[in-house]
Amino acid sequence: METPKLSALPYKGTRDFYPRDMKLRNWFFGRVRTALENACFEEYEGPMLESLELYAAKSGEELAREQTYNFTDRGGRDLAIRPEMTPTVARMVAGKMGELNYPLKWFSIANMYRYERPQRGRLREFWQLNVDIFGCDTYEADLDVIGSAIAVLRAYGADESMFRVHINNRRFFNDVIAAICNTDSEGARRVSKVVDRKNKVTRAAYENALVELGLSEEQIERIDALYAMSVAEATALCPDSEGAKELTALFGALEKTGLARYCTFDFGIIRGLDYYTGTVFEVFDLAPENNRAMFGGGRYDNLVGLFVKNAKISGVGYGMGDVTLENFLVTHGLVPDLDNEGTKVLVTRFDDVPYENYVTLTARLSEAGVRASVYLGTKKFGKQIDYAVRGNYSHVVIMGGDELAAGTVKVKNLATREESVVSQDKLAEFFA
Numbered sequence: 001m002e003t004p005k006l007s008a009l010p011y012k013g014t015r016d017f018y019p020r021d022m023k024l025r026n027w028f029f030g031r032v033r034t035a036l037e038n039a040c041f042e043e044y045e046g047p048m049l050e051s052l053e054l055y056a057a058k059s060g061e062e063l064a065r066e067q068t069y070n071f072t073d074r075g076g077r078d079l080a081i082r083p084e085m086t087p088t089v090a091r092m093v094a095g096k097m098g099e100l101n102y103p104l105k106w107f108s109i110a111n112m113y114r115y116e117r118p119q120r121g122r123l124r125e126f127w128q129l130n131v132d133i134f135g136c137d138t139y140e141a142d143l144d145v146i147g148s149a150i151a152v153l154r155a156y157g158a159d160e161s162m163f164r165v166h167i168n169n170r171r172f173f174n175d176v177i178a179a180i181c182n183t184d185s186e187g188a189r190r191v192s193k194v195v196d197r198k199n200k201v202t203r204a205a206y207e208n209a210l211v212e213l214g215l216s217e218e219q220i221e222r223i224d225a226l227y228a229m230s231v232a233e234a235t236a237l238c239p240d241s242e243g244a245k246e247l248t249a250l251f252g253a254l255e256k257t258g259l260a261r262y263c264t265f266d267f268g269i270i271r272g273l274d275y276y277t278g279t280v281f282e283v284f285d286l287a288p289e290n291n292r293a294m295f296g297g298g299r300y301d302n303l304v305g306l307f308v309k310n311a312k313i314s315g316v317g318y319g320m321g322d323v324t325l326e327n328f329l330v331t332h333g334l335v336p337d338l339d340n341e342g343t344k345v346l347v348t349r350f351d352d353v354p355y356e357n358y359v360t361l362t363a364r365l366s367e368a369g370v371r372a373s374v375y376l377g378t379k380k381f382g383k384q385i386d387y388a389v390r391g392n393y394s395h396v397v398i399m400g401g402d403e404l405a406a407g408t409v410k411v412k413n414l415a416t417r418e419e420s421v422v423s424q425d426k427l428a429e430f431f432a
Contacts, residue, residue: 013124046088094307102135132317166266172243196270231265295320352401368428
């Protein structure tokens with residue numbers, strides 16, 4: 001019986017990263033790191049495996065089991081491959097709570113797995129940028145985090161015509177809804193779940209869901225009116241709300257720092273997770289063909305308390321997936337020509353020169369900081385040149401028996417076709 005062939009395709013919802021794909025990924029992760037390190041954020045990392053209990057405590061047992069890749073290990077422990085980073089970083093802060101220097105400004109670029117239906121901008125395996133500030137209770141941390149998100153996108157050449165940051169405040173939302181609907185915090189939470197899905201369902205479904213919660217037509221109209229209001233108009237409806245004060249301070253600072261042109265108030269931004277307690281925001285791609293929320297985040301003041309009783313360490317942050325980032329960059333033509341790799345040298349080979357001489361020549365170039373490789377194999381010279389062209393090499397070095405005896409090499413520029421004779425001892429200087 002013939003053994004069935006294995007599939008050459010990756011698991012559904014995951015990707016293979018061939019060398020050119022890795023160039024793209026390394027390029028945009030490199031831009032992220034530079035932008036955040038310039039703002040004094042520090043990089044951290046955590047384990048790929050966490051206790052399933054960690055996600056159940058944050059999102060509920062059912063959601064944790066349905067959306068994670070989880071299993072029971074040989075010791076009987078329920079574990080999950082991390083679907084997000086926020087619980088991990090909260091656990092890490094709790095683990096050394098008394099030793100850390102607050103406020104913390106941390107970021108990570110972590111590999112995640114989430115069991116869900118693959119679609120545009122969302123896969124089962126993804127990398128996510130996570131940016132968080134811990135230990136600052138005021139709007140300054142919200143401003144710093146939002147500013148970092150803008151700085152990351154600007155690092156790729158994006159401007160205000162390409163994206164917009166939509167901002168709201170959960171405290172303010174709850175206070176306004178409680179006033180309009182004459183309800184308590186639980187009632188406001190139920191309304192928030194409906195509002196959070198407003199743009200994902202039909203108008204009829206949206207209204208029916210609010211009616212089922214007991215809202216009248218007049219109350220629904222009052223909520224609708226908020227979606228078109230400026231931050232000044234909206235906060236005037238509930239000026240004593242702590243959330244209104246936070247919004248006013250934040251938008252005032254955005255105006256003064258010049259970041260307001262990237263931002264707008266949006267009462268419909270909720271961020272469905274219940275752990276958000278204050279400022280919430282989502283960053284939207286403005287391109288008509290990719291007009292969607294790319295990523296978002298907000299303030300969460302109680303997560304560290306899952307690990308340490310009565311912990312009073314506030315946090316604010318966001319997560320950005322690599323898939324949505326790549327879609328944004330491609331849509332707006334912000335990806336550079338990654339095939340232009342600068343100086344990259346292939347040392348070609350001939351049968352009348354010992355292989356070790358080529359290795360020595362290549363090693364000198366590498367020691368001088370010049371990217372170089374000797375051709376591996378015994379193909380004819382023309383095939384070696386074809387290999388160099390397809391491999392995006394900028395130059396080839398040619399050293400046959402005559403050149404070896406004369407102590408020289410020929411250097412051919414593959415773009416201009418110019419050829420130069422260079423002393424072997426001066427080869428590294430030629431590329432300096």
